[in-house]
Amino acid sequence: MERHFEQELGELKERLLWMGSLAERAVHQSVQSVLESSEALAHRVVEEELAINQMQMEIDDRVLQMLALQQLMASDLRFVLAASRINADLERIGDQAVNIAQSALRVVQHPRVRPYIDLPRMSLAAESMVRDSLNALVNKDTDLAHSVMLRDDQVDHLRDQVFRELLTYMMENSSVVFPAFELILVAKNLERIADHATNIAEDVIYMVVGHDVRHHAPEQA
C-alpha cells in the first residue's frame, strides 16, 4: 500500500494548485459581486468557500502522513513544511473573499458612490499575485516569487489611492460615509489577500534556497 514519495509530492502540489485556483476564483467573484451589485454572486462565493475549507483539511492530512511515514531529505522537508503554511494562507484568502462578498451584500443597500476604477485594478493585481505565488511554488521559480513580493508595494499604493479618493468623497458628502466605508473595507481585504500571496512567495524562496529571505539581518547585532 506504500506509495512512491515522488507521486505523493506531485499530488500535494496538484492539490495546492487546485486550492489556489479556487481561492483566486473566490477573490475575483467576490470583487465582481461588489462591482456588479450582484447578491447572487456574493452568495455563491460564500457557498463555494466550503470547498476551500475541505481542501485545507485534506492537504493538512496529506502533509501529516508524508511526514509520519517517511524520513525526508532536507529539501523535501522544506517543501512539505512550506505546503503546510501555504495551505493556511490559501484558506485565509478564501476567508477574505467571503468578507468581500459580505461587504457586497451590504453595499447593494446603498446608492452607488463612485465608478470604482482603482478597486478592480487592485483586485486584478492581488489575484495575479496569488496565481504567481502558486506557480512559483510548483516550478520552484524564485524570480517569480521575488516579483510577487515586489508587487505587494503596488497593491499597497493602489490601496492608498482608493483610500484617498473615498475619504475625499466622505468629506464632501456625509451621506456617502457608510457605503464608501464598505469599499474601504473591501480594499483592506484585498490588501490582506496580497499579504497572504507575499507570505506564500516568501515561503517558496525559503523552500528553494534553504535559508531565510524574509527578514534582512540588522546591520549590527
Place this chain on the structure above:
Amino acid sequence: MERHFEQELGELKERLLWMGSLAERAVHQSVQSVLESSEALAHRVVEEELAINQMQMEIDDRVLQMLALQQLMASDLRFVLAASRINADLERIGDQAVNIAQSALRVVQHPRVRPYIDLPRMSLAAESMVRDSLNALVNKDTDLAHSVMLRDDQVDHLRDQVFRELLTYMMENSSVVFPAFELILVAKNLERIADHATNIAEDVIYMVVGHDVRHHAPEQA
C-alpha cells in the same frame, strides 16, 4: 551532540512563549503609543520588531532540525507542525503592531478626535487572546483554546462599535475624517491580531485532539 527530544520540545515551547510575550508586548505598546500620542513609544515598537523576526527564523530552523533528525510520533509531529504555523502567526502579530505604531505617528499630526474608550478595551481583549492562545498551546488546554475562539466574536463586536462611533464623527464633522480614519485602521489591525490568536487556538485544538475543528462539515455533502 544529539539532544534528547523531550528537551528540544521543551525549548521549542519556551521559545514560542517568549516570542508570544514579545508580540503581546508589541501590541500593547503600539496601542499605548496611539492613546498617549507618543512618538517615542511608536518608534520603540518598530525597533523591537527585529527581535520578533529573529526569533521567527530561529524557531523555523529548530522545527526543520527536529523534523529532519527524528522520526516523530503522530502527536509530536502535530505539535511541531503547529509550532511552525503558530510561529508565522506570531510574526504577523508583530507586523500588525508595527502598522499600529505607524498609525500613531500619523495620528499625532492631527487634533485628538475622541476619548478612545472602546479602542483600549479592544486592545486588551486582543492581547489576552494572544496570551491565552499560547498558554493553551503549552498546557495543551483545549478549553482555553475554545475560549480564545469564542472571544474573537467579542473583538469583532467591539470593532463594530469603534467603526460606528468613528463613522458618526466623520458624518458630523468632515474635518475629523482623516484622523478618525487612522483609528479605524488601528481597529482593523487589532481585529487581525485577534484573528491570528484565533488561528493559533485552532491549531492548538488540531494538535491536541488530532482532528480538525476548524471547519464543521456541511450538513449534506
